[in-house]
Amino acid sequence: MIKLVLLLTLISQIARSFVLDYEQLYSFTSYAKIPDEDSVGYLDPRPLGGSMLDQATPFFGEPLNVIISANSDPHVLSNQGLLDFAKSVGFAAECLNLHIGGKQFANLDGHGWFKENIELRQSYFPYFGTCWESYQGGNHFRAFRQSSTGAWFLAVSKEKKIKERHKILEDGYNLGRDDLASKALLGGSGNGYSFRTSIEWIDGLIEPGSNGINHHIPQDGRVAVLTVHNMRLGTFFTKSAEQLHKQATGLKSSSSNKLLSISKNTPNFATILSSDNTIGCLTDPFKARSVDDVYSLSGRNAPTVGRWIRKHVIDDDELGELPDFSKWDKNSDPSVGIWSGRRSRSVALPQQLDGDPLNQDSIKSLIYFTEPNSEDFVHTIHQRFPHAKKLGLALPHTPFETGFVHTLSFPGGAIVGGGLVGFGSTEENKTDAPNINFEGYSPFSDVLKVTNASGNIILMLNNANACRQLLELLNKNRIDKEDEYYVAAYNDNGSIKTIHRITSGDPSRGAIALDTTDDLTLAHGIQFMKRQTTSTQVQVDPTPAVTKSPTINAVSSRHPLISLPLEDALVAQDCIHIENEFIVASELGFNTSTNPKQTPWSCKVEASAKLLL
Known part of the structure; x- marks a missing residue:
């Protein structure tokens, strides 16, 4: 879950x-x-005059051996939501949306027998996967909605290939139910939705054995009640x-x-x-x-x-001194930045x-x-x-x-x-x-290397005064000095890792101050940036x-x-x-x-x- x-x-x-x-x-x-623990996930159809067997023929039915609880996400209880959930557990609409064979009926509220809402088949691969199921056989289910609760009742079974007229496998009702339940527990995605499912196994809703069961195939009488959550x-x-x-x-x-x-x-x-x-x-x-x-x-x-x-109280007295990076070791771990650990104190x-x-x-x-x-x-x-x-x-x-x-x-x-x-x-x-x-930024310098820095201050770029280089670039490109400028740091692959605003500069010391307490990796280059819009x-x-x-x-x-x-x-x-x-x-x-x-x-x-x- x-x-x-x-x-x-x-x-x-x-x-x-x-x-x-x-x-x-x-x-x-x-x-x-x-989910509300007190809400009703489904109602037993039998006291209402209904049945836990659908009507496949006038005399026999198939067990409704999986229930998707009404406590599930509301989207799952809709028609489209059921299709999305079914896709997440490996089912899809019938081959070319064509159905050959009779419809089945269910009485879930005591108001008579109503036709199945949909029949879905195992999809072996993304495209036309159910066509192979129609030919080779596999898992499939018919879905019926209980009108009083909104829960889905599924008749799940594994069937033989088309040459054998899609007859149910020996133990096919149990196998089909267990296969769907196990896939639901693993979780999956369908049409952009991600589903996670909890399962409760219920005994006593269906009589074990083959009495009244289509094809006279025995089943164990267990029902898997799924509560499906939608991320x-x-x-x-x-x-x-x-x-x-x-x-x-x-x-x-x-x-x-x-x-x-x-x-x-x-x-x-x-x-x-x-x-x-x-x-x-x-x-x-x-x-x-x-x-x-x-x-x-x-x-x-x-x-x-x-x-x-x-609650916690920040105590700046315990932050310690700012590190001095004037003697930075070029062989240091490149993942460590100029400001690593400056204010990183465990709480x-x-x-x-x-x-x-x-x-x-x-x-x-x-x-x-x-x-x-x-x-x-x-x-x-x-x-x-x-x-x-x-x-x-x-x-x-x-x-x-x-x-x-x-x-x-x-x-x-x-x-x-x-x-x-x-x-x-x-x-x-x-x-x-x-x-x-970082759309909207444009560079006005080449990529430069930080060679001296302390705290949030860059002192030297390419072993030269950082602030004077910035002023020269502004004059050269005729850029208004009252505008805002930025420093971008790059990843190894050439993409921008971080961008920080330049807050002040001191040409005599070469200092450029950045609005950050975060890392700027010395192993990578930096570049001066400007931006046209706010x-x-x-x-x-x-x-x-x-x-x-x-x-x-x-x-x-x-x-x-x-x-x-x-x-x-x-x-x-x-x-x-x-x-x-x-x-x-x-x-x-x-x-x-x-x-x-x-x-x-x-x-x-x-x-x-x-x-x-």
Whole structure:
């Protein structure tokens, strides 16, 4: 079963005042679901006047030996959701969507016999895989929906090849059921959705033996009850606050645990965060060029384990002296950077993350929302789960909205001024490392080598005064000295690893100061950069039919923009649903690493990051 670990922690902070600009775009995000243990997963058809055998002939039926519980994700209980789940366990529609043979019927509510909703067959390979099953034989099932609960009842069996008229194998009912159940337990993906399943085995619903069973084939009477969880994300963009609250009400009324990210200019946002099963935070809104007000609601369903709240006090006295890199050894480990360990001090983790049953490989992906300058926590969580993909959003300033420098919400609607919320996924669809998009930057220097530096100060490049080289480049390229400039560091493959803003310079000493406490690897080159715009656009495909892997999109920007196709769609529609994407923004940036084995670095410049779960 997929597990998500919900993260909550409090971190002390220093209050500050800010002057902010306000935009009219909103975001609201939900995450995590725990099924209601008291809800009815299915009803035994027999007391209702129904049967646990379908009707294959007037006198015989096949056992309904698998039930997909109504406690499963709502998407799985839909027609399309069943197809998506079936694909994840190796089934698909019949060959060329053609059906030869009679339909079967089931009475699940005592209201008479109703025709099967669909018949699906084992797919041996991606294209025309069910055609081979039709020829060679294999597993297949017929699905019936119980109208009173929404649960799916499946008649599963393994059949012989077409030459033998698709007769059921000896013990084919048990074999078919067990094969489907075992594949469901392994988990899988279908049409961009990732499913994880728990199974309960039930005796007594079907009489063991062959009495009344089609083809007189004996079966053991056991029924596999599947509860299927769907790792699905989505984002709703709307043009009104009323639409936003309407979408939020649907999530709020469910019994699931949620993590919510709401754009800070959302009216009455506290009402959305007031549930006992809700945690969340305020993030920055997006802009559009022609739409006055845009709101977004993102969501994901999956079971969760663990909640925790932790406080710690940062003590700068224990940080020690800054290292001197004037005598850097060129043969040193190239993964070690100029600022390695400067502020990386381990802190205690909550018991839920620091003890059993989690080990360092338990968490595959970590997504978190935290106040800026939380390097200690990020460093410690990286030590605890060194192989997990990580993406964190730095919470924006919210003094005018809530009176707090940053805003988080804990269960019951308690609003606090700092800390961390997030989740950790124990399974993954994609092993791809996080990707960072630095679109919009252009270089105005060659690639240079850092030959002397200390802390966040670069002193020499190519063994020459760093600041004087920068001034010469500005004059040579006729670039306004009042603009903002950046330093980009490169990976071995020539791609940009990090970009940091230049905050000041001293030509007499050669010093160039960068806005960072993160690593800059001396073994790699750096390059001076400039940028023409102060906005970053998140590329969103508004096409409802598009399916993709579950994706987290974080945008670091003073003016985050939605894409033109999405903006055009919003002009024509009140609400746009983006499947499987969780989209958030902050003026204060994000932290991640394109190499999950390296400690995440803080990106405070215009950029966007994407993580595939």
